[in-house]
Amino acid sequence: RQTDRQTDRQNCYIADIGGSNGDIAKMMTDEGFNMILIEPTKEACVNASKKGISNIICGYVNDNDFNPKCFDDCLLSNVLEHIEKDIDFLKCLKDKMKENAKIIILVPAFQFLWNSNDNVAKHFRRYSLKRLNKAAVEAGFKVLFSSYFFSFLFLPMLAIKILERFGFIKKYDVNNETYKNRHTGGFLTNFIIKIFNKIEIKFMRLKIKIPFGTSIALVARK
Numbered sequence: 001r002q003t004d005r006q007t008d009r010q011n012c013y014i015a016d017i018g019g020s021n022g023d024i025a026k027m028m029t030d031e032g033f034n035m036i037l038i039e040p041t042k043e044a045c046v047n048a049s050k051k052g053i054s055n056i057i058c059g060y061v062n063d064n065d066f067n068p069k070c071f072d073d074c075l076l077s078n079v080l081e082h083i084e085k086d087i088d089f090l091k092c093l094k095d096k097m098k099e100n101a102k103i104i105i106l107v108p109a110f111q112f113l114w115n116s117n118d119n120v121a122k123h124f125r126r127y128s129l130k131r132l133n134k135a136a137v138e139a140g141f142k143v144l145f146s147s148y149f150f151s152f153l154f155l156p157m158l159a160i161k162i163l164e165r166f167g168f169i170k171k172y173d174v175n176n177e178t179y180k181n182r183h184t185g186g187f188l189t190n191f192i193i194k195i196f197n198k199i200e201i202k203f204m205r206l207k208i209k210i211p212f213g214t215s216i217a218l219v220a221r222k
Contacts, residue, residue: 012072017061017093018079022048029053062092071096074103080135081107081123090139097222103141105218107132109148113214115161132216141220147204148213152196157214 013034016025021044025035029052036055039045045058059065074097083089097103108118108126118126127135129146136143163169203210204217 014073015071022053026051077106144219146218147209150215151213153214
């Protein structure tokens with residue numbers, strides 16, 4: 001099985017749609033995946049190039065430059081919430097994918113967790129599991145698996161939402177350096193997050209759904 005997975009990685013290119021500065025593309029490249037970063041922002045593409053990512057396309061998926069059925073598997077990591085007409089976008093992306101290609105979609109979860117960071121990031125929505133599944137199906141995909149994740153961040157984010165709502169903490173300000181420094185995780189925090197991430201990833205590999213979390217992961221096939 002390990003040999004089969006390695007062969008699949010060598011023969012398939014994963015398109016990281018809207019992959020920004022290429023952090024995920026870089027991480028997956030280091031894991032042995034063939035990645036193509038597709039990002040409309042020139043500055044982000046330059047930053048990704050500095051990280052050693054060689055396959056970079058500066059443009060939009062709905063550009064005429066991309067032919068139908070040109071993509072192998074696709075990754076949408078925290079992209080769909082930025083798009084007003086999300087189903088139309090998914091339909092367009094589906095037309096660009098090869099037959100039986102897979103797509104992984106990651107989005108923020110639960111509208112009631114909406115906070116000032118969503119405003120700053122110019123999100124249109126946060127998703128429920130039902131809403132994301134419905135969007136994928138309406139776009140013509142077959143959902144293989146979907147689950148909440150980052151369950152260990154759910155209560156802290158809810159607490160921040162409540163404290164922010166009643167003015168006990170200041171709302172997020174993208175230009176506030178003090179805020180940035182105060183919210184940068186230290187070694188212990190990052191270590192704990194990595195441990196919980198590994199546990200949740202094992203659950204999802206076994207197709208065990210996590211009942212709540214701050215994000216949603218969905219895997220679908222064209």
